[in-house]
Amino acid sequence: MSWILAVETSTEWCSVALGRAATDGALECFSRHEHTGARSSARVLPAVAEVLAEAGITLADCAAIAFGAGPGSFTGLRTACGVAQGLAFGADLPVIPINVLTMCAESVRSGTSPWPADTRVLVALDARMDETYAATFRWDAAAMEWSMETPVQVGPPETVAQPDGAFWLAGNGSTVFGERLQVAAQASRVMPEAMPDARAAVAIGLRALARGETIDAADAMPIYVRDKVAHTIVEREAIAAEKAEKAAKAANAAAGEAA
Structure with a gap:
């Protein structure tokens, strides 16, 4: 039962979680999820120390470190990547970069049982500069993982495309942009509270770890979808x-x- 430490700072939230799969298949998790604004860089390492102490383990007891690779805030992505790299180098651990939008989809699924077949999750997050980050995901029950049906795009909220078939809308795009995010009117459910969260990163990271999908800390990179x-x-x-x-x-x- 391997432990994974996850760090996510792509938004105004500083999110840190330490988790593993319990014997009954549930997720045993210790976390800190705090609205820190621009202070995530000052809060993230103390939060790491707190969850390790709460679990009664050290960083060396972990199997990997996951981090929110993007898309998201330029500074926030560099913070998460840098912290993950530094901790991984120090403890000689591999890292697992995780798409931030996938975390939102995972947060939706973790709170829904059973998961409705053929339901897509469209994630739309505020990208600042009057734009949204958006992508559509489908849960692949056979592979037990999310499949990205559309690439991550960034643009005005009016340009977010509606998925084929029934879909749920996750992320704060509907709150930030209101009627300008026109696809919200067609969604079966709208969940603006489903935001990037390190607890979702732990669940995704554990599945990636089981498949052997880790990389060396030196190869960790943020995911940027725009130059500006x-x-x-x-x-x-x-x-x-x-x-x-x-x-x-x-x-x-x-x-x-x-x-």
Whole structure:
């Protein structure tokens, strides 16, 4: 019953989990999942120490270290990758990079039993810069793993494609973008609370470990799906001006109706 340590900091949450498969097949897990904003880098190592102490083991007792490889925040991905690499080098452990969107799909499945056959999970996460990260997943019962039916894409929420057949929508895209994420209206279920979580990374990592799908720490890399990671100052000013103009128009319209 191998232990896996998982680190996930691709969003504003610092998520750390330590888990293994129990004798009854359930997941035994110790975790910290905290909204830290930009402070994940300061919180992640103390959280690792806490879950190891709670389980009563050391890092050397683990079989591998999993990390949220992306897509996500540029700084957050580098934090998770760097922490995983550093810990793995120190303990001579392999690492398991995990797609962040797959974690969202896994979080949905872990809370649903039995899993409805042929149901897809469309994950749509806020990618900042007025865009979403999106991909569609299907649970392959024979392989006991997620199959990615569409590649990860980044773009305006209006461009997120609707999957074929019945699907559930996971991730905070529906909350952040509202009606602009038009596919939400067609989803059988909408679960904005299904976000990247290290506990889901443990479950995915244990299956990957059983298949021998680990890599050397030196080969660990974040997954980036766009080259541009932030708006320029000019772009931010233009966006602010556009928002101010819209707000002014709305206020003038409201004043006209009141008159």
